[in-house]
Amino acid sequence: MTIHRISIEGNTCEFQQEDQDTVLRAALRAGVGFPYECNSGGCGSCKFDLIEGAIENLWPEAPGLTERDRRKNYLLACQCRATSDLHIKMRPAQEYVPPITPQRRKATFIGAVDLTHDIREFRFGTEGEADFLPGQYATLTIPGIASPRAYSMSNLANVQGEWHFQIRRVPSGKATERLFHKLAMGDEVEIDGPYGLAWLREDNPRDIACVAGGSGLAPMISIARGASAAGLLKTRNLHFFYGA
Numbered sequence: 001m002t003i004h005r006i007s008i009e010g011n012t013c014e015f016q017q018e019d020q021d022t023v024l025r026a027a028l029r030a031g032v033g034f035p036y037e038c039n040s041g042g043c044g045s046c047k048f049d050l051i052e053g054a055i056e057n058l059w060p061e062a063p064g065l066t067e068r069d070r071r072k073n074y075l076l077a078c079q080c081r082a083t084s085d086l087h088i089k090m091r092p093a094q095e096y097v098p099p100i101t102p103q104r105r106k107a108t109f110i111g112a113v114d115l116t117h118d119i120r121e122f123r124f125g126t127e128g129e130a131d132f133l134p135g136q137y138a139t140l141t142i143p144g145i146a147s148p149r150a151y152s153m154s155n156l157a158n159v160q161g162e163w164h165f166q167i168r169r170v171p172s173g174k175a176t177e178r179l180f181h182k183l184a185m186g187d188e189v190e191i192d193g194p195y196g197l198a199w200l201r202e203d204n205p206r207d208i209a210c211v212a213g214g215s216g217l218a219p220m221i222s223i224a225r226g227a228s229a230a231g232l233l234k235t236r237n238l239h240f241f242y243g244a
Ligand code: FES
Pocket: 035, 036, 037, 038, 039, 040, 041, 042, 043, 044, 045, 046, 047, 064, 076, 077, 078, 079
């Protein structure tokens, strides 16, 4: 395993990246508040400037960068892997420090339930507890699929180590075709997480509004379950808005 050191311009903090990680995941695992949202190249929140060092760009055409960003040589931390020690420019912020440190875990497929004609809940088991906040997501590395896919958990954290994902079948989607048609009981995947900032804030006294669209319902279901389990719905309303 190769390890590269990543230092930040104007900041004393430094972190290490193992070869299979991205710059973003390495930062979050080290407790560095690297701005991000999607972890998959779409949002552009994880832009950084490379001052020194070499990287492998996993998805140079990622839509998270505009043409202007590319002219300025910005890169996406979620799509870059250090191939040498790096010195980078970005601004860490406390709000992005993960409340639970993301980890890679081997997971076993333990069951599935059809919820609608095209949504199935897939259940995986890991050794040790499933530790995440309602509304967070994890990435799944599925055998035979080149890049990990991000899916939100629909259940709540639990000591049994169960991770439930409600996944909609995407017509001609390679990952969902594999999950829906090839995955057999006992098959192994890798779960990396938890990630995501849209988690339930139990200490906020206001009503809760869950707005879901392309992300699907899973994170909102987890938030609703979390709010109910914490007794928050005795004093607050929960509003659900869902657009296909
Ligand atoms: S976190 Fe969204 S593009 Fe990197």
